[in-house]
Amino acid sequence: MELHDFLKVIRTRWATVLATTLVTALAAVAYSLLQTPLYEASTRLFVSTVGGTSASELYSGNRLSQERVLSYAQLLMGETLAQRTIDRLNLDMDARTLSEAITAKAKPDTVLIDVSVLDTSPVRARDIANALSEELVVMVRELETPAQGAAPDARVVVEQRATVPPEPEVPKKKRNLAVGILLGGILGAGLAILRDILDNTVKDRVQLEKVTGSGVVGVVPYDKGRRENPAIVFESDNSPTAESFRKLRTNLQFLSVDSPPRLIVITSSVPNESKSTTAINIALALAEADHNVLLIDGDMRRPSLARYLDMVGSVGLSTVLSGSASLDDATQESKFPRLKVLASGPTPPNPSELLGSRAAKKVLDELRDRYDYVIIDTSPLLAVTDGAILAAESDGAILLVRAGDTKRDQIAHSIGILNDVGATILGSVLSMVPNKRSGPYSYDYYGRTYGDRLPADALDRRATDPSR
Ligand SMILES: Nc1ncnc2c1ncn2[C@@H]1O[C@H](COP(=O)(O)OP(=O)(O)O)[C@@H](O)[C@H]1O
Ligand SMILES: [Mg+2]
Structure with a gap:
């Protein structure tokens, strides 16, 4: 580990160092107080x-x-x-x-x-x-x-001759405190490095590329506002988050210039990796670029699109697949131009079966003809097979990875699942990247998203992969 790496670890894990130092300093004070003065x-x-x-x-x-x-x-x-x-x-x-x-x-x-x-x-x-x-x-x-x-x-x-000493010699309060702080600092730094070594989450795009073996098509910053208001109003929003979705849109369109993927599944390993939020905003970013977009809630177990978009959730994909409603009846107009939404509908007893049915394939094929883009939000891959089933039917899947949270083995497992069902992996998106130190225009976020190296890589892979 070089000095540069060491400083980086200390800077990102300063809380560990501080907490350890505080504990040992307190221990030193307690030790001094407990000692009989001599x-x-x-x-x-x-x-x-x-x-x-x-x-x-x-x-x-x-x-x-x-x-x-x-x-x-x-x-x-x-x-x-x-x-x-x-x-x-x-x-x-x-x-x-x-x-x-x-x-x-x-x-x-x-x-x-x-x-x-x-x-x-x-x-x-x-x-x-x-x-x-x-x-x-x-x-x-x-x-x-x-x-x-x-x-x-x-x-x-x-x-x-001796005189009466005015101050006790023991405890040496200042020295004990100094030793406590010093030891705490060293111990804290050691702990910080240990935690860093044991930490197997993915934090930046270079690590993510390595784990997935595919390109990173987007890096979305952590944005508190998305909790209140998942949907970005692209018309008036030029925030770093909005920009990150515009870059993501551009990258998607570059993925395959002749036949860009149009039926896209948004998935991830575990819950809370920003799948639903990202699905909404990719759909909105595409709609902003004059495309007709349909957003589908394919997460029948924990549907959230209707809630995030203030729409009706009781009629949707499950209703259509079970034959209780027609596509036209179940599809809702959103309050955003060019964006329509197909909510999940009531949770059926057998979501995987329903999503893997011939009816589902027929519906998806029909939708691909009707819209420029169909964006499907799904359940997490490591929980249920629904996401993998939809990914296999789509033109490609985007795998979301929550920065500093999703573990390498989870990501590798998800990639394995997608490969097993023969799904195309369009690339991964690093989501909720903390923007503490690096400003919104830092190199980390956008420096490499501009280039077309990654999408071109992805394209090459698709072209050379015989299973496609
Ligand atoms: N970029 C973001 N910045 C901050 N919070 C986010 C971001 N994306 C999603 N969230 C929040 O994280 C939580 C999980 O997001 P959600 O999109 O529902 O994930 P998933 O569909 O993967 O379970 C929600 O509370 C959501 O508001
Ligand atoms: Mg969700």
């Missing part, structure tokens, strides 16, 4: 040896002090001195516990020892540090005094 009091000790007066004696005296400093540091952290300190201060703890709270560090190349004591009480921390230091002074005097009562070879002076 105060640290420090003293500094100076070690000197009784040396001679000559330079060499002074030098060796100094060396001796430096060596002693290391030993004294060990003594300070030992249990003997701890016990003496406990006795002196009448503390209610054992020597081992106290010795663990003591740190003594010999400063390299000096004769100084820094002693620090951690305790839950600031005053007691100070007292222990001072008492301990004084006990070392006494102990050194005992240890270093030769037997005959001569002057001791070395002695320790408390150079700096």
Whole structure:
């Protein structure tokens, strides 16, 4: 993964990174709050040896002090001195516990020892540090005094006494928070990358082309307005969504210049991929270009065209196929010029059978003669066979894929279904593409839709495929 890809993942999955960072930062704060505050009091000790007066004696005296400093540091952290300190201060703890709270560090190349004591009480921390230091002074005097009562070879002076620490040393709130945020950031980035690797949905047209193995004939942006008003008023609308449907119309007409597909099925893998909305707007875009268009609701199980277009849904395709109404009676005028609509009619008990019947084939053939274009909305392919049956009877199917939602294996499965029934796949449409960062005129949306490379590809395939 290159830096560029990494940044892209972080930018698109910033919420993951942010949430993880927040959680670890909160954990760090909680950790700080739960810790018992510990105060640290420090003293500094100076070690000197009784040396001679000559330079060499002074030098060796100094060396001796430096060596002693290391030993004294060990003594300070030992249990003997701890016990003496406990006795002196009448503390209610054992020597081992106290010795663990003591740190003594010999400063390299000096004769100084820094002693620090951690305790839950600031005053007691100070007292222990001072008492301990004084006990070392006494102990050194005992240890270093030769037997005959001569002057001791070395002695320790408390150079700096401890004071009451104003702030606790533990918890280190700021440091804990900083570590929490840093770890959260790293963890969040890792999670974001993991999610990206595990994410097998399709998000752009290049991925979609790869999965379907056919051209992408349209890219439709996510457009909130379509939820309220599925139908675009093409006469007055020049929004990016309207433009995307005009491009889609152009691409469809280019697909096969001599005999463009006219009976077109709109389908997809699963519900909510914008099939019905797209069917309406492809039909309207074609009507805008002076074609007579019939829009059919072939989704008898979850019909929505009548509802989306404020029309009557009780009479339609199922009524015609069952012979209860004539085509002319069931077809409704829409409020849009050149667009007629055949709703689904009541849901029959056997939609697949009805759609696969000879009557259905006859009706579709008749409609192909009557209109310039017939656009059929269908049920999702992975749910029922209705869509595949209609696709097989049509001039070609358009497979809708919802950006960032439909999974690769679902798409591959749908393509397999369409191929199995011998349907022509005109191409796919990437729907509901989020338009967060890329503006409406970004390259992603339209840059490549202008070219005729993809439709020409599709054409080639149709021409060379012997099953057509
Ligand atoms: N381009 C779009 N932008 C935003 N919402 C959309 C878009 N297309 C469809 N929708 C909404 O998504 C939902 C499903 O759309 P619909 O066309 O009914 O899908 P399907 O027929 O595949 O089940 C509906 O609420 C619809 O309003
Ligand atoms: Mg639908």
